[in-house]
Amino acid sequence: MADMAHNRLEDLLILAMDDKISSEQIRELNTILRGHPERIRQAVLFLQVASHLKQSKKMAGMAKPWLTSDSRESFNGFMKLMAEYENTAQTVQVEESSKAEDKTLVRPVRVHPVRPPVSRFSVYTLIISAAALLCMVAYVFLNPVGGHVETATLSNSVRAQWAPMHQGQMKNGARLAVRSGPIWLQNGLAELQFDNNARVLIEGPAEFEIIAEDRIGLEYGKIYTTVPPEAIGFSVYTKNAKVIDLGTEFGVEIDSLGNTLLHTIKGKTRLIAGRPTAPVSMEISAGQAKKVCADTQNIMDIPCNTHLFARLIDSQTGSVWRGQVSLDLADIVGGGNGFGTGRADYGINPVSGKPSKMGTENRFAENRYRSVQENPFIDGVFVPNGTNEQLISSQGHLFGECPITQGLYFTEIMNSPGPLDGRMMSLNNVLYGSGENPCIFMHANLGITFDLDAIRSQFPGKEIVRFQSFVGISETAWRDCNADFWVLVDGRIRYKKMAVQQKGLADTLQIELSGRDRFLTLVVTDGKDQPRELADGFIRQSIDCDWCVFGSPVLVVE
Amino acid sequence: MPMNTAEDNKNNKLFIKLLVENQPKIHAYILTLVTSQADADDILQEVCSQLWMRFGEFEQGTNFLSWALRFAFFEALNFRSKRRRSRQVLFDDDVLQQMIPILDNEMKMADLRMEALERCLDRLNGRAKDAITMKYNKCLNVIQIAETLSLSAQGVYKLLSRTHSQLLSCIQRVVAQQEETAHG
Numbered sequence: 001m002a003d004m005a006h007n008r009l010e011d012l013l014i015l016a017m018d019d020k021i022s023s024e025q026i027r028e029l030n031t032i033l034r035g036h037p038e039r040i041r042q043a044v045l046f047l048q049v050a051s052h053l054k055q056s057k058k059m060a061g062m063a064k065p066w067l068t069s070d071s072r073e074s075f076n077g078f079m080k081l082m083a084e085y086e087n088t089a090q091t092v093q094v095e096e097s098s099k100a101e102d103k104t105l106v107r108p109v110r111v112h113p114v115r116p117p118v119s120r121f122s123v124y125t126l127i128i129s130a131a132a133l134l135c136m137v138a139y140v141f142l143n144p145v146g147g148h149v150e151t152a153t154l155s156n157s158v159r160a161q162w163a164p165m166h167q168g169q170m171k172n173g174a175r176l177a178v179r180s181g182p183i184w185l186q187n188g189l190a191e192l193q194f195d196n197n198a199r200v201l202i203e204g205p206a207e208f209e210i211i212a213e214d215r216i217g218l219e220y221g222k223i224y225t226t227v228p229p230e231a232i233g234f235s236v237y238t239k240n241a242k243v244i245d246l247g248t249e250f251g252v253e254i255d256s257l258g259n260t261l262l263h264t265i266k267g268k269t270r271l272i273a274g275r276p277t278a279p280v281s282m283e284i285s286a287g288q289a290k291k292v293c294a295d296t297q298n299i300m301d302i303p304c305n306t307h308l309f310a311r312l313i314d315s316q317t318g319s320v321w322r323g324q325v326s327l328d329l330a331d332i333v334g335g336g337n338g339f340g341t342g343r344a345d346y347g348i349n350p351v352s353g354k355p356s357k358m359g360t361e362n363r364f365a366e367n368r369y370r371s372v373q374e375n376p377f378i379d380g381v382f383v384p385n386g387t388n389e390q391l392i393s394s395q396g397h398l399f400g401e402c403p404i405t406q407g408l409y410f411t412e413i414m415n416s417p418g419p420l421d422g423r424m425m426s427l428n429n430v431l432y433g434s435g436e437n438p439c440i441f442m443h444a445n446l447g448i449t450f451d452l453d454a455i456r457s458q459f460p461g462k463e464i465v466r467f468q469s470f471v472g473i474s475e476t477a478w479r480d481c482n483a484d485f486w487v488l489v490d491g492r493i494r495y496k497k498m499a500v501q502q503k504g505l506a507d508t509l510q511i512e513l514s515g516r517d518r519f520l521t522l523v524v525t526d527g528k529d530q531p532r533e534l535a536d537g538f539i540r541q542s543i544d545c546d547w548c549v550f551g552s553p554v555l556v557v558e
Numbered sequence: 559m560p561m562n563t564a565e566d567n568k569n570n571k572l573f574i575k576l577l578v579e580n581q582p583k584i585h586a587y588i589l590t591l592v593t594s595q596a597d598a599d600d601i602l603q604e605v606c607s608q609l610w611m612r613f614g615e616f617e618q619g620t621n622f623l624s625w626a627l628r629f630a631f632f633e634a635l636n637f638r639s640k641r642r643r644s645r646q647v648l649f650d651d652d653v654l655q656q657m658i659p660i661l662d663n664e665m666k667m668a669d670l671r672m673e674a675l676e677r678c679l680d681r682l683n684g685r686a687k688d689a690i691t692m693k694y695n696k697c698l699n700v701i702q703i704a705e706t707l708s709l710s711a712q713g714v715y716k717l718l719s720r721t722h723s724q725l726l727s728c729i730q731r732v733v734a735q736q737e738e739t740a741h742g
Contacts, residue, residue: 014719016593033653051589052675053694055582422659436639
């Protein structure tokens with residue numbers, strides 16, 4: 001029976017490696033494996049054989065020597081072949097010229113002086129022409145039409161890499177003039193604030209030019225334009241279209257084929273495009289998008305992508321907001337800005353307040369509130385213990401109901417940790433610890449306070465309206481558990497669940513927030529159970545197996 | 559990483575050396591988690607890119623493979639999560655939970671097994687050897703292999719499955735012999 005299961009397992013794995021396995025076969029495969037560590041090991045080793053075959057030098061050696069996957073070997077092999085060829089190649093004979101050619105190339109030339117006639121009329125004409133030219137040049141410099149009239153400021157940039165000729169000039173605060181030539185942004189994002197208050201966010205690679213005080217030309221790349229009422233009429237020109245703002249936010253992209261793509265996000269725009277002999281003018285409203293084909297000039301409907309364009313950037317934090325509605329707090333714990341720039345399996349030590357990998361040992365600590373200097377979005381961290389007054393913010397907010405705990409902690413406050421004792425975090429069979437299912441892992445006793453003002457400053461004009469999270473104790477914790485979950489806003493308890501002893505999803509949180517709220521604090525405490533000795537001699541501490549998870553914790557932004 | 563200092567050049571060479579040494583094992587790890595060869599190749603590319611960008615965080619003298627496998631693990635998990643939206647993933651969460659510690663443990667023997675494989679390949683012959691060569695050297699698909707060997711597609715899958723199994727048995731014997739010799 002065991003052999004049959006093994007054979008069947010291997011047959012299914014071969015199909016899976018070729019993407020030829022059906023849903024029913026997948027279910028069968030998992031049934032064969034579930035609860036059978038030896039079969040799982042067999043599967044692991046079987047798959048590794050396939051991988052090793054792909055990497056095998058012997059397998060690769062059956063091709064020509066200099067076509068191996070190792071680039072160094074390839075290069076050396078190629079050079080060896082070239083050297084061998086060099087040694088064995090036939091000498092090539094070059095014919096020498098047999099004619100004795102006259103090699104004299106330069107002959108003396110006699111120059112006869114000539115006196116050209118110059119009339120007075122010619123002289124007067126020359127003088128007048130020179131004066132006129134001088135006046136024209138002076139006029140251009142003193143009354144510039146377009147060129148050298150400054151009309152916009154480079155107000156912000158994130159990871160911007162400019163073409164070499166612009167690098168000295170393009171720094172935050174630089175003034176840009178009309179018709180000063182094309183500008184190349186090779187990578188990153190740059191924001192231009194026009195003097196008429198229109199704001200343009202350019203995403204590289206891009207080439208653009210400021211055509212006039214209310215007009216920008218885009219050769220290729222992406223730009224997002226936010227136009228206040230006083231700047232209505234601001235326009236984006238491309239090779240095959242003009243987009244005129246009618247009081248709105250819109251994005252324009254020139255793709256690799258030269259097509260113009262317009263996405264109107266708010267308000268309305270006017271699109272003028274089509275063949276030069278028969279231009280078309282149409283109004284494009286919020287939620288609509290059009291594509292102007294470079295080759296045919298045809299105008300087509302396309303889906304409006306509200307997240308395609310960077311809409312707000314912050315050079316201090318490197319934040320880029322593309323209209324996402326939620327901000328990942330787990331990412332912030334990992335040192336990020338809430339949009340995926342943080343490190344998974346990384347966190348903050350509650351005693352030092354410093355970024356840290358996960359430690360796994362019982363440690364005692366005082367309940368001092370530590371500020372987190374390295375992270376602008378986190379106010380502080382602590383090991384909660386109501387034995388003494390529990391401070392939970394830099395502004396003096398207190399956690400009045402903080403229970404008395406053992407003062408022990410086991411791990412750091414973690415963003416999406418890897419396996420703990422070989423086990424991933426899981427709530428109701430959803431694995432946490434990846435980009436799609438991030439979590440803040442807080443093994444009791446731990447507390448963290450987020451600075452909502454700092455987070456808010458990334459989105460001028462937007463509001464944080466809600467905190468959302470799944471909460472519970474991971475099903476994968478070894479033994480029984482007992483922990484408390486708390487959520488406080490400016491020191492006021494907005495959620496608590498005490499003595500959670502059931503593993504899995506305990507609650508789905510939706511906590512409303514307002515513009516006046518400053519600090520969001522998450523706390524887990526050890527449930528007040530006392531240390532005890534188990535039958536096997538193991539001393540069970542109060543925090544053991546309190547694997548507390550805030551799953552997919554986000555701040556909703558509107 | 560900019561290449562404008564001697565220190566940078568040294569770091570870049572070290573990165574290449576470590577990656578070349580460990581890439582086969584990283585690939586094996588990823589393939590076990592995602593199973594599809596094509597997907598494993600894509601994920602490996604992404605992982606290598608991340609390793610390159612974040613090599614500055616690697617503490618020299620520590621275990622590069624362990625460090626690299628963390629990135630591989632998360633990329634594979636990300637891939638699983640994305641795939642769930644459109645298709646079923648191969649291993650369900652229960653099975654994956656059980657698999658992770660086993661996989662971590664087996665990675666320690668990866669070098670020995672790869673060496674053993676080179677010896678075991680010499681012992682293959684006949685259609686088994688042809689099928690493996692066509693699949694992994696010539697990169698033919700199952701239909702092409704079936705036509706060449708005058709087999710049905712199902713027959714080819716069976717043949718490949720048995721051959722992989724034979725190679726695995728051979729590898730395990732060779733490794734066991736080496737361990738016996740090493741420990742006297």
